[in-house]
Amino acid sequence: MRWLVWFRNDLRLTDNPALSHACRNGSEGIIAAFNPCFNQWRAHDWGDPKIDYILRQVHWLSAQLGKRGIPLKLAATERFEHTPAALLSLAQRHECGGLAFNLEYEVNEARRDQETIEAFDRDGREIVAFHDQNIIPPSALHTGEGSYYRVFTPFSRAWMKHLEDGFEWRPKPAAKPKVKLDLAADRLPDPPLAHSAISALWPAGADHAKRVLKRFIEHWISDYPAQRDLPAADATSTLSPCLAAGVISTRTCLATICDAFNAQPQHLPRGPATWVRQLVWRDFYRHVLVGYPHICRNQPFQHRMRRLSWRDAPQDFQAWQEGRTGYPLVDAAMRSLSATGWLHNRLRMVVAMFLCKHLRIDWRCGERHFNNTLVDADLANNNGGWQWSASTGTDAAPYFRVFNPTTQSRRFDPDGHFIRDWCQELADIEGPAIHEPDAVQRRRAGYPEPIVDHGEARQQAINMFKMLDQGG
DNA sequence: AGCTGTTTATC
DNA sequence: ATAAACAGC
Numbered sequence: 001m002r003w004l005v006w007f008r009n010d011l012r013l014t015d016n017p018a019l020s021h022a023c024r025n026g027s028e029g030i031i032a033a034f035n036p037c038f039n040q041w042r043a044h045d046w047g048d049p050k051i052d053y054i055l056r057q058v059h060w061l062s063a064q065l066g067k068r069g070i071p072l073k074l075a076a077t078e079r080f081e082h083t084p085a086a087l088l089s090l091a092q093r094h095e096c097g098g099l100a101f102n103l104e105y106e107v108n109e110a111r112r113d114q115e116t117i118e119a120f121d122r123d124g125r126e127i128v129a130f131h132d133q134n135i136i137p138p139s140a141l142h143t144g145e146g147s148y149y150r151v152f153t154p155f156s157r158a159w160m161k162h163l164e165d166g167f168e169w170r171p172k173p174a175a176k177p178k179v180k181l182d183l184a185a186d187r188l189p190d191p192p193l194a195h196s197a198i199s200a201l202w203p204a205g206a207d208h209a210k211r212v213l214k215r216f217i218e219h220w221i222s223d224y225p226a227q228r229d230l231p232a233a234d235a236t237s238t239l240s241p242c243l244a245a246g247v248i249s250t251r252t253c254l255a256t257i258c259d260a261f262n263a264q265p266q267h268l269p270r271g272p273a274t275w276v277r278q279l280v281w282r283d284f285y286r287h288v289l290v291g292y293p294h295i296c297r298n299q300p301f302q303h304r305m306r307r308l309s310w311r312d313a314p315q316d317f318q319a320w321q322e323g324r325t326g327y328p329l330v331d332a333a334m335r336s337l338s339a340t341g342w343l344h345n346r347l348r349m350v351v352a353m354f355l356c357k358h359l360r361i362d363w364r365c366g367e368r369h370f371n372n373t374l375v376d377a378d379l380a381n382n383n384g385g386w387q388w389s390a391s392t393g394t395d396a397a398p399y400f401r402v403f404n405p406t407t408q409s410r411r412f413d414p415d416g417h418f419i420r421d422w423c424q425e426l427a428d429i430e431g432p433a434i435h436e437p438d439a440v441q442r443r444r445a446g447y448p449e450p451i452v453d454h455g456e457a458r459q460q461a462i463n464m465f466k467m468l469d470q471g472g
Numbered sequence: 473a474g475c476t477g478t479t480t481a482t483c
Numbered sequence: 484a485t486a487a488a489c490a491g492c
Contacts, residue, residue, distance in 0.1 A: 229473095349473070388473080400492040401474045408474095458475075462492060 001126070002028035004096035005070075006035070006087065006116075008104055010132055010246035011057040012206050013064055015171035017130035018100040023175035030177050031094045032065050032072040033087060034058050036189055039078040040108070044379075047372035049341035052193035056204040057245050062185045064206075069180020074188070080112035084119040094183075097125055102132035102246075105289055106379050107296040134283045135169050135250050136162055138290035148291020150301075150394045155287065156280045160266050171251050198341040202241050202375050209248040210256075212239060217260050222271040231333075231344040232417035237275065238342065240376035243282065250279050285384035288394050295383050298364055300392035307468055308392070310362035317361050319451055320354070321369055323423070326442075326450035328435060329409035330354050332422035339422075341375035350408050352389035357402045357461040358452050363390035391465065399465035402458045409435040423447070 003022035010016055022030045041051060062072035073094070075086035091099060099120050104113065117127050131137035141149065141158050149155035163169060193199045216237040220227065227235030242248045257272045258265060265276060288295070295301055300308075323331035323338070333347035343351070348370075355366045367386040371377040387393025391401070413419055416434035420427045425445040429437055442449060 346473090397473070398492085402492095403473095404475060455476090459492095466492090 006101040045371035084116040209242040305392035
């Protein structure tokens with residue numbers, strides 16, 4: 001049989017369950033499919049950085065597949081509702097008897113996949129779908145009561161125990177297609193940010209991802225617990241875009257680390273163990289998305305949080321987006337996000353909490369902005385992070401936890417290097433004043449006064465949550 | 473994966 | 484005088 005392998009956010013050849021299946025079973029060759037779906041992507045708030053990155057990855061993937069005799073064909077549609085028919089027509093045109101893909105779990109994606117399965121089924125074609133994104137499939141872990149986990153710590157305990165109990169998580173050896181097809185690949189849409197600074201920062205291809213991982217393991221992972229919260233240290237892996245697009249699998253990351261330290265996941269040294277914990281967070285947030293799909297529909301995880309009275313403050317929102325809040329670390333972070341399409345995780349928490357708590361602007365506005373600007377935009381992780389910061393989520397920060405942006409700045413950018421890199425007008429301010437310049441220094445630098453007073457804003461944020469209990 | 477104001481401990 | 488511990492948000 002000839003297989004149609006549908007690539008989505010699994011843009012890789014190694015450790016790709018759907019592709020492996022087609023290689024092992026495809027006695028009449030393989031056709032690869034991709035579904036450019038711009039209107040739907042835009043409806044999901046994907047911005048140019050994300051779309052550019054994905055299209056460059058698909059371009060790379062098409063070249064790699066071509067070398068193996070697997071032509072990549074496009075089934076372009078405007079919205080997901082038209083995708084099943086477009087794929088079926090592709091399968092008919094190229095006489096593919098089966099469709100293989102790796103599961104996506106978001107509500108719209110899952111509905112599209114279900115409709116595709118039905119369309120292929122009605123047409124008498126075979127369908128196989130694989131769990132791929134998580135190291136442990138979301139449906140494999142449950143609490144004592146049989147529900148999906150809502151709290152990270154017990155989830156991570158169950159996660160590790162599942163591995164100890166012998167769950168087979170290691171990547172399977174790659175299979176080669178049995179038959180090469182001599183058919184030209186389709187020409188792809190142009191990436192929207194071709195030759196831009198952002199696209200130069202995030203090269204395409206699995207080789208690049210593997211080099212980044214290798215370098216991270218060699219240079220950074222041992223000191224990761226001490227360095228990971230310091231944005232100026234560049235001590236994090238920066239693999240999030242690769243993981244979001246599926247250029248490299250989290251299984252491959254885990255296997256590479258276990259091999260490098262010659263240890264099972266539960267016996268890794270502190271540094272690599274701390275980083276692996278970040279991979280578990282990714283598994284956790286996707287597990288939460290599968291168990292509690294209302295978070296895909298702009299709903300807070302905690303139902304009662306729907307009644308929070310967020311402020312409508314477009315000018316404050318714009319000041320936050322553009323890095324003009326008058327809090328140096330917040331502004332440096334927001335400017336680095338716009339310029340690079342990426343943001344250090346500590347700073348994601350700092351700026352998210354600032355928007356939700358200090359400005360009392362709906363976390364969904366921030367979530368949308370992140371989707372629009374991040375190369376690594378991914379619903380489960382982005383939503384999880386925002387709802388953590390907004391105190392509306394699973395295992396979220398308690399509502400009274402309000403980061404003091406100045407304290408965070410002193411603690412995590414002690415020498416002010418990150419601030420001076422991204423707020424150049426402040427570069428001449430020496431010493432600890434960088435965290436909280438006085439009025440004269442601000443005026444001289446053309447840097448704004450703080451948009452809100454921290455103490456007052458903190459109190460008002462706490463009040464906003466207290467109102468919920470008073471029926472207000 | 474916090475902050476703040478207050479009390480208590482130690483020099 | 485300063486730090487550590489604690490309570491409450």
